[in-house]
Each structure stands twice: as C-alpha cells, then as structure tokens.
Amino acid sequence: MSCGLLYEDVFHEHVAPGYHPERPERLDAARDGLDAAGVLEGAVRIPGRAAEPAELEIVHDPAYLEETLRALGSHEGYLDPDTFFSTDTRRAALEAAGGGIDLMTAVHERRADWGFALVRPPGHHATWHRAAGFCIFNNIAVATANLIASGAARRVAIVDWDVHHGNGTQDQFWDRPDVLFCSMHQWPHFPGSGLSHEIGGEPARGRTINFPFPAGSADADFLAALDEVIIPVIDAFQPDHIAISAGFDAHRRDPLAGLELSSRCYGEMARKIAAAARRHCGGRLTCFLEGGYDLVALTESINEVARALSEEPGEPLPRTGIASLPGRSVIEKTLTCIRSSWPGIL
Numbered sequence: 628m629s630c631g632l633l634y635e636d637v638f639h640e641h642v643a644p645g646y647h648p649e650r651p652e653r654l655d656a657a658r659d660g661l662d663a664a665g666v667l668e669g670a671v672r673i674p675g676r677a678a679e680p681a682e683l684e685i686v687h688d689p690a691y692l693e694e695t696l697r698a699l700g701s702h703e704g705y706l707d708p709d710t711f712f713s714t715d716t717r718r719a720a721l722e723a724a725g726g727g728i729d730l731m732t733a734v735h736e737r738r739a740d741w742g743f744a745l746v747r748p749p750g751h752h753a754t755w756h757r758a759a760g761f762c763i764f765n766n767i768a769v770a771t772a773n774l775i776a777s778g779a780a781r782r783v784a785i786v787d788w789d790v791h792h793g794n795g796t797q798d799q800f801w802d803r804p805d806v807l808f809c810s811m812h813q814w815p816h817f818p819g820s821g822l823s824h825e826i827g828g829e830p831a832r833g834r835t836i837n838f839p840f841p842a843g844s845a846d847a848d849f850l851a852a853l854d855e856v857i858i859p860v861i862d863a864f865q866p867d868h869i870a871i872s873a874g875f876d877a878h879r880r881d882p883l884a885g886l887e888l889s890s891r892c893y894g895e896m897a898r899k900i901a902a903a904a905r906r907h908c909g910g911r912l913t914c915f916l917e918g919g920y921d922l923v924a925l926t927e928s929i930n931e932v933a934r935a936l937s938e939e940p941g942e943p944l945p946r947t948g949i950a951s952l953p954g955r956s957v958i959e960k961t962l963t964c965i966r967s968s969w970p971g972i973l
Contacts, residue, residue, distance in 0.1 A: 628937050630666040631739030631913075633726040634658065635675040638747040640715035644703050647711060648883060648920040649747070649761040656922040657745045660929030666937055671739040673730040675722030675746075678769065682728060685772045686765055686799045688756040695758065706758040710748075716763070720748055724764045731770040731913045735779050735868055741901070741936045742913040743873075743929075744770075749917045751793035751872045752818060760791060760818060767872050767915040768799040775805060780867035785809070786857060786900055788849065788893075789874025789917040790884040792821030796872065797835055802828035807836075807864045809857045811849050813877065813886050814839030823961040826968065833968020836860065838961055841953045842885030846892040848954030849877075853899050855958060856965075856973060861903045863972045868911045869904045871897070875919030875928045883920050890924065894931030901936055912936065 639651040661667050683692055698706060699717035706712060723746035734742040750767055752760030771783045785800075787793040787810040797820065800806040812821050827835035838852045861869070875893065877886040897914075904912040914932070919925040950958060966973045 628740040630661070630670045630933065630937070631673050631730050631733045631742035632661070632667070632670040633673045633675060633730040633742070633744040633746060635722055635726070637675065637715055637719045637722055638745070640713070641719040641747050642713045643711040644713070649749070651747070652922060653919065653925060654745055654747060656925040657916060657929050660926040661743065661933050663926070663930045664933035664937060666933050671733065673726060673733050673742070675726035676729065677718070677721035678725035678728065678764070682773055683724060683764060683769060685776060686755065686768045691756045695763065706763065710758045710761055710763065712763070716748070720763045723748065723750070723766050724769045727766040727770040727915060728773045731774050731868070731870065732779065734913045735774060735911050737909070740910060743933070744913070744915045746916055750795070750915065751787060751789060751917050752791070752795045754795045754798045759795065762795060765795045765799060767870055768796050770913070771806060771870055772799070774868060781805060782807070782864060782866045784861050784864055784866040784869045785872060786869065787812070787872035788877065788896060789872055790877035790881065790886055791817050791874070791918060792837070793872050794818045794820040797821070797825065801835065802830050804831040804834055807834050807860065807866065809836045809860070811838040811840065811852055813842060813844070813884050816884060823957065823964050826965050833965045836961060836965055838957055840886065840957055843887060844951065844954050845887035846889055848950045849888060849892060850895060851950040851954065852958055853896060856962060858899060858903055859972055860969055862906065863969060865907045867908050868913070869900060869908065871900065871912070871914045872917050873914040873932065874917035875925050878919070878921060878924040878928060880921040880924040881919065883918070890927035890931050893928040894935040897932040898935040898938070
C-alpha cells in the first residue's frame with residue numbers, strides 16, 4: 628500500500644535561537660521510522676507549496692495572518708513564550724499548510740493509499756487568532772476545512788493522540804457538525820483544556836470528545852477509549868476521510884509529559900483507526916506530525932504506525948489489557964457527557 632509523503636528540506640530550517648525540544652532532528656527520526664517500515668522507497672511524494680491566503684483564512688483570522696506573516700518576515704524571535712521563528716520559518720509554515728492540503732487531497736483522490744505529513748512547525752495548538760505551543764498555522768485544520776470546502780468530503784473525523792490537548796483544532800470546529808474531533812491527552816497539562824464536558828457548541832453537540840487522562844495512564848487506557856467510544860462514534864458518524872494529529876509525546880520515554888504509552892500502542896491505535904477508515908471511506912486516512920520529543924521513541928512509534936497502515940486489510944486486534952481505575956473513571960465521565968448526543972451507539 629502506497630504512502631503519500633509530505634516532507635521538504637525547508638522544514639529543517641525552522642530553527643530556534645537556542646536549544647528547543649521542537650528541533651529539526653525530529654524530522655530525521657521520523658523519516659528513519661518510515662524508512663524502517665519500508666514505505667519510503669515507494670512513497671508518493673507530495674511537494675510542499677505555500678498556502679494561499681484564502682486557504683488559511685478558512686480557519687485563521689485575516690488580521691492574525693497579516694500580523695503573523697509580517698512578524699515572520701524578520702530574522703528570528705518568538706510569537707509567544709513557546710513558539711519561536713527563524714529566517715526560514717515563514718516559508719516552512721506556509722509550505723506545511725499548503726502541502727498538507729495537497730497531501731490530504733491526494734489521499735482522498737486515491738493517488739496514495741494513506742498519507743503522512745512530516746512537517747514543522749506543528750499545528751494543533753494554533754487557534755483562529757493566535758499561535759501557541761510551538762504551532763503557527765493549524766495544518767490539520769487547514770487541510771480538513773479546505774477538503775470539505777472543495778466539496779470532496781462532507782464529513783471528516785480527526786483523532787488527536789498527542790499528549791497535549793489539540794485546543795486549536797477543537798476551537799476551529801467547535802460549532803461544526805461536519806467535523807468529529809476526538810482527543811486523548813494528559814490532564815492537567817498544557818494547554819489546560821480538553822475536559823470531558825467540552826463536547827462542542829450547540830450546533831455540534833457531541834462532535835467534540837475529550838479524554839483527559841491523568842499522568843501514568845498507559846496503553847490499555849488509550850485502547851479502551853478507542854474501542855469503547857471513539858471507534859463506535861466514528862462508525863456512526865461515517866466520515867468521508869479520517870485525519871490523525873499524530874503526536875508521539877504520550878510515549879513513556881518522552882521528556883515533556885507523564886503518560887506511559889509504548890511504541891507498540893501507536894501501531895495498534897493506527898490499525899484500529901485504519902480499519903474504521905476502510906469501513907467508511909475507502910481507507911482514506913492522513914496523518915499530520917505534531918509532538919514527540921524523544922528521538923528514539925519517535926522513530927520506533929512512527930515505524931509501528933507505518934507498518935500498521937501499510938498492512939493489507941485484516942481483522943482488528945482485540946483490546947490489550949484492562950483500563951486502569953483512573954483511566955476507567957475518565958472514560959465513564961466522557962461517556963456520561965456525550966451519551967445523549969449518540970443515542971443507541973454508546
């Protein structure tokens with residue numbers, strides 16, 4: 628099965644003034660993971676290209692874009708205390724967003740079986756009007772909103788397994804019933820959002836689903852949330868495309884958080900989501916790199932994901948293990964909050 632790949636040298640040129648965990652070496656580690664899985668040689672390369680203003684304005688305030696692009700024209704600095712930029716950041720951020728649109732379109736049109744956007748800067752913390760958490764433009768939201776606006780897709784499901792809640796993506800689609808956003812993340816932790824009662828605005832109640840897992844949560848907790856809630860809701864939602872905010876900082880080796888996922892867990896999550904994509908949208912599934920700051924964990928985890936997505940269709944793996952008591956409490960609280968939005972499903 629062919630992988631659509633968005634990867635450009637300019638993504639390495641987004642460089643912090645000093646040491647920063649969101650560093651160019653992350654892309655080398657990610658590529659190593661894809662290479663070890665054997666998907667690079669036959670990959671369908673999707674070139675990066677600068678997103679047009681109208682493509683960005685679909686999820687970002689024009690005033691924010693004007694101010695940010697003006698700032699990115701200077702040498703280096705910070706857009707907020709965490710989000711740096713350098714001389715080549717403007718080009719990298721624009722090409723990540725524009726290339727992400729083209730990658731998702733290529734997968735949707737079946738020019739590739741599945742896609743992976745190995746991009747920097749990441750995106751899921753960027754909101755309508757501000758940069759945050761290393762993110763400048765919300766790559767996955769830009770691609771999703773443009774795919775729907777083009778008429779190619781009517782409904783898109785986004786699964787975010789980054790250790791940090793995808794607050795920007797949640798905000799972008801809070802009132803949109805045509806986008807399902809599901810996030811499993813650590814709480815309390817940056818950015819402080821993503822509680823179980825955050826389930827979407829009035830026009831889209833239950834289209835936002837959050838699992839704020841405590842530190843120490845591990846594979847069985849994430850897999851239980853998938854099996855018991857996220858996959859059944861995806862089955863009911865029947866998306867035309869599934870996108871994954873693929874952060875790997877919930878890994879037990881990652882230095883920035885306190886969850887305990889294994890590399891193998893990422894492969895199992897990808898396999899379960901891919902099975903849902905085959906059931907509802909011809910396998911259309913696109914991953915966007917978000918966090919992940921231990922290079923060994925990043926290589927191992929992306930290798931597992933790529934192997935899972937490259938397999939021929941088969942029976943989904945059974946859930947491994949039993950959710951912890953704290954994890955079970957989170958799942959039950961989330962179920963209580965969204966059950967009325969999905970009658971007969973949960």
